[in-house]
Amino acid sequence: MILTGEVFFKEVSNHYDQELPLVLYKYPAKTKIHGMLQFDNTLHKLVHMKQQGFIMVPFVGKENAVIIPKDSSKEIQCELSSVSSGHSIEILELEYPEKQRHLSLVDSGVKAIENGKFQKVVLSREQRISLPELDCIGLYKNLARRYPDAFCYLWYHPKVGLWMGASPETLIDVKDQKIHTMALAATVGDHGQTTVQWGEKEKQEQAMVTVAILDALKDYSSDIKVSEVQTVKAAKLYHLQTKITAKLSGDLEGLIEELHPTPAVCGLPKLPALDFIQANEFYKRNYYTGYLGTINMEQQAQLYVNLRCMQYIGNELVLYVGGGITIDSVAEREWEETVNKGKTILNVVTGTP
Template sequence: MNIFLKIEETLQKQLPFVAYRKPNTSVLKGRFQKNNNLITLKNYSESGFIFAPFDSSEKAIIISEEQSDFYQEEITLNNIFIDDTTYPADSSSEENHTQLVEKGVQAINNKLFKKVVLSRKEKIEVSDFNLIQTFQKLLCNYPTAFVYVWYHPKVGLWLGATPETLVSIQNNQFTTMSLAGTQVYKGTTNVTWQTKEIEEQLFVTDYISERLSSVSSKITTSEIETIKAGKLLHLRTILSGKLKTNTAALIKTLHPTPAVCGLPLEASKQFILENENYHRGFYTGFLGELNINTNESNLFVNLRCMQIVDHIVYIYVGGGITQDSNAIKEWQETVAKTTTMKKVL
């Protein structure tokens, strides 16, 4: 059966499912659960598709290999129309977010932490939301992203197109990345980065490298490169190594990364939980294949995502705050990031 038809059929039956395509591939995969059980992860030894929240004290959900049917097929999606309808950002959101950023900068000046990632949730009312069309638009327009649609009747409906890998593991070899800094793509990746973005990227890379030293050996780090993700550019560094322990220890070491939380981790996370004034849920959590083929996992950070509740779309967006951050510019960066999701509605 065509996976898009399977998605519609499974959604009508209100059974859990996920459909996804990895970056730079044309293979669409789907895992469709045979019952509506809510299966939470116990110890990372299970196999299937994991959907994990930002806050690691909350339970991760898995569509298990044992309780689901798996489909995959080659897809070709050409020239799917992107609507130019604009959804203006809420002016009250601007005031709230700039005040939050200013509070974050003040906390950095007070030496509470070096960096914090602050986010917001934007509400858009859509009268005629079409899941399949929206998913196909994401697949067509973000070929270098991990694109997914995930549903569980007891949790909700999420879609996304994320540019960031949390970790890929095969046997005892792994690869991860640090991703930070954002600017709008204007026809070239040969751009100048400001000191603020370069420092933010180095913060993230150094932190991840230090954290990995406890669970891995032979860590190698690539040069910083500029990558394109939709209409945005980011700075990226690839890190790889050999695992000295198990998958669970590696994931717990990496999540949440400074790219979605801050530095130092606990202080910045506490600031987020106390000051963002909304629940991130699965935004800036992670998702992907866990222990597929017994020894392979491919997990991605849940960025550039939306949650669908009836006729309301919630878009989640944020940015890294450092000592040099400007509140107005940080707001503008979040507005630029929302276009990834808004363009497909």
């Protein structure tokens, strides 16, 4: 059902006020915002990829994967062009008490690489900001309007919480046996430069991610094609991206399990990097760096890595940010990268250009 922006968000607000599960999402470079409004507050577990609906899967722990089922929800749509701006918060006080801790974490990661434990590890942090009130629906309007080329979502379940983000990274897009995915790595801020000069560290990081994704695809697909490496912009950040296409020849669920978590959010080799993350990061990632999106019958899915995201819980806005660590990483630069990534959400909250 296609509604005007005003009617669409009024219906969404009424549903949210009743503390009923919902999800709003917009695919990258598409003009429609989709809404799924679940009829009751049942928490539905994701059991397999033959279910139909919108899924949220954590970084680790499949038992916490959930779905808003298509057959238990009302579906509505509106055109992005009919959506008005939401309110912004003019002043947001930021403090970084966790900076030294993150610098030490990065140094520990580099030392582990030097000792041969892995080639790359992705290390992250959370940033908590006191915010007694948040107009989450207004914030989502601004997010979708500002980042039309990202996967913009707002997900809420009273038994889990509220998450929102603007992901630049496709995990996998499968339709009619055709696979589209990407290797996305390396980050540099937009400082008004006309060209981006990538260092050897960033090029090697991108190459590692590409090789790992191709390795994951080989047992589940055929006719694999790889694009040239491109510089792409997401919000005020630049990344290196390689597009990958293939034909699905195996089980989709098996392929997704092989892909996730990707080297772009975990590391290489996957298992020792994952062990290091779980032992050394100062918090639990939960749904950050998991994946989310829509699944349908007949092995079709549009799934995105849960990046550039936040959670609103207990009157706090919790941002999640991280970066890929290699042997050439410098802790201070990695810290700055996390600060820049956090601005994707923060600038929308405050209305900063």
